[in-house]
Amino acid sequence: MAVDMGLNILIVDDYKTMLRIVENLLKQLGFTNVYQATDGSMALKMLRDGAFGLIISDWNMEPMTGLQLLKEVRADRKLNTVPFIMVTAESKVENVAAAKEAGVNNYIVKPFNAETLKQKLSAVLGAF
Amino acid sequence: MTEPECLATLEASLPQKIKTAHAATRLPPTAEEISTIVQQTVSTLTGDVTAGDLKFYVGLQELASFIRNARKEIAEIQPKDITVSHIPLATDELDAVVEATEEAANKIMDVCDMIQDIAIACKPEVNEKLVACTTRIFEACNFQDITGQRITKVVTTLKRIDKKVEALLKALGEEINRNGEARAIVNDDSDALLHGPQLPKNAVDQAAIDKLLSGE
Numbered sequence: 001m002a003v004d005m006g007l008n009i010l011i012v013d014d015y016k017t018m019l020r021i022v023e024n025l026l027k028q029l030g031f032t033n034v035y036q037a038t039d040g041s042m043a044l045k046m047l048r049d050g051a052f053g054l055i056i057s058d059w060n061m062e063p064m065t066g067l068q069l070l071k072e073v074r075a076d077r078k079l080n081t082v083p084f085i086m087v088t089a090e091s092k093v094e095n096v097a098a099a100k101e102a103g104v105n106n107y108i109v110k111p112f113n114a115e116t117l118k119q120k121l122s123a124v125l126g127a128f
Numbered sequence: 129m130t131e132p133e134c135l136a137t138l139e140a141s142l143p144q145k146i147k148t149a150h151a152a153t154r155l156p157p158t159a160e161e162i163s164t165i166v167q168q169t170v171s172t173l174t175g176d177v178t179a180g181d182l183k184f185y186v187g188l189q190e191l192a193s194f195i196r197n198a199r200k201e202i203a204e205i206q207p208k209d210i211t212v213s214h215i216p217l218a219t220d221e222l223d224a225v226v227e228a229t230e231e232a233a234n235k236i237m238d239v240c241d242m243i244q245d246i247a248i249a250c251k252p253e254v255n256e257k258l259v260a261c262t263t264r265i266f267e268a269c270n271f272q273d274i275t276g277q278r279i280t281k282v283v284t285t286l287k288r289i290d291k292k293v294e295a296l297l298k299a300l301g302e303e304i305n306r307n308g309e310a311r312a313i314v315n316d317d318s319d320a321l322l323h324g325p326q327l328p329k330n331a332v333d334q335a336a337i338d339k340l341l342s343g344e
Contacts, residue, residue: 017233017272024237024266028259060277089277111270114263 003128005030007053012036012043012069013087014061018110022056022087025114029121030128040064044072047079054125059088059095067102074103083124087112141169159196163189199300207297215290219283224327226276233272240265 009031011022016038023034035052037043039061047055055073059066066086073079086099087108096107106120122128145165146157157165166188240262247258326332332340 013273015230015273015276017230017237017269017276020234020237021266021269021273024240025263028263089274111267111274113267 003125004053005128006032007125008033008035008051009054009056010035010037010043010046010050010052012038012040012055012057012061012066014038014058018058018087022117025117028114029118040066040069040072043069047073047082048076052082054121055082055084056087057084059086059090059099067098070099070102070104085120085124142166145169159192159199162195163192166192202296202300207293210293211290211297215286215293219286220327222279222283222286224325226279227328229272229275233269236265236269 009026011019011026011034013019013022013036019036019038023036026034035046035050037046040057041064043055043057044064046052055069057066057069061069064072066088070084070086073082073084080103083105084103085106085108086104087110088095089110091109099107105124108116108120142165145168146162166185243258243262247255247262250258
């Protein structure tokens with residue numbers, strides 16, 4: 001099935017520079033509907049109020065970390081099937097293991113490039 | 129009183145007397161207070177003072193002297209400067225670094241957006257090359273996120289050190305805090321005019337500098 005390039009994507013990061021980078025790269029790849037949240041609580045509210053097809057989140061945020069956001073999303077009946085990609089500087093094995101256990105769909109380590117983003121998105125959404 | 133009896137008496141009474149002195153003031157006993165307690169305790173011992181008693185007493189006097197010197201040395205290094213001046217200045221400077229890199233990264237990306245807008249009007253092969261170049265610039269701007277996170281870790285560590293120094297100051301009590309207010313940081317460099325970049329709130333802008341030079 002072809003990937004819907006108009007699906008709503010929510011990117012979550014407390015660094016505005018990062019939000020801008022990811023949004024730009026997603027738009028370069030052809031995705032048209034990209035939304036931003038600067039922390040986990042804002043993200044959860046947007047997710048519960050809206051209809052998102054993908055979440056791309058940082059890990060290191062306060063007061064709610066990306067891992068906590070992931071767990072909240074997986075515990076929510078409405079949201080628990082939404083694909084979730086972690087994009088983070090956390091690169092230890094234990095981090096990846098924890099994210100996997102919490103139900104992450106893919107994991108990208110910062111710094112990353114457009115090609116890596118495309119590969120991980122394809123792995124989750126299908127080829128595009 | 130035999131030597132073992134003397135030692136048993138000292139071991140039983142000294143800890144309680146030191147604890148009582150601490151409870152009365154809520155501060156660790158000073159070297160002088162410990163010395164006084166030891167003298168009072170030893171003077172209650174009856175019978176000949178044995179070699180063991182003397183050795184024990186000398187040991188306690190040395191301990192009191194060590195504590196007195198340690199407190200004096202710590203007071204001399206002005207530990208209050210660390211919490212009042214050095215650490216706040218360091219964390220302010222690091223915050224300024226994060227802000228400056230964020231500003232720079234955003235300016236770079238603004239220009240990339242402009243190039244991408246221009247690329248739309250170019251031939252497809254030129255468009256492709258321009259977009260590829262700007263994409264690489266966007267990727268490179270990842271640096272701001274990574275450096276920002278590393279600097280945040282440093283700031284957190286500095287704040288922890290600050291708390292520990294503050295706790296140490298409290299534990300060492302009045303003697304340390306009596307050594308006056310924290311001093312302003314004085315440059316160790318031989319050139320006293322080497323201040324480095326100023327924080328944004330303290331910086332003088334180019335227009336103001338031009339006015340100074342022109343004598344306005």
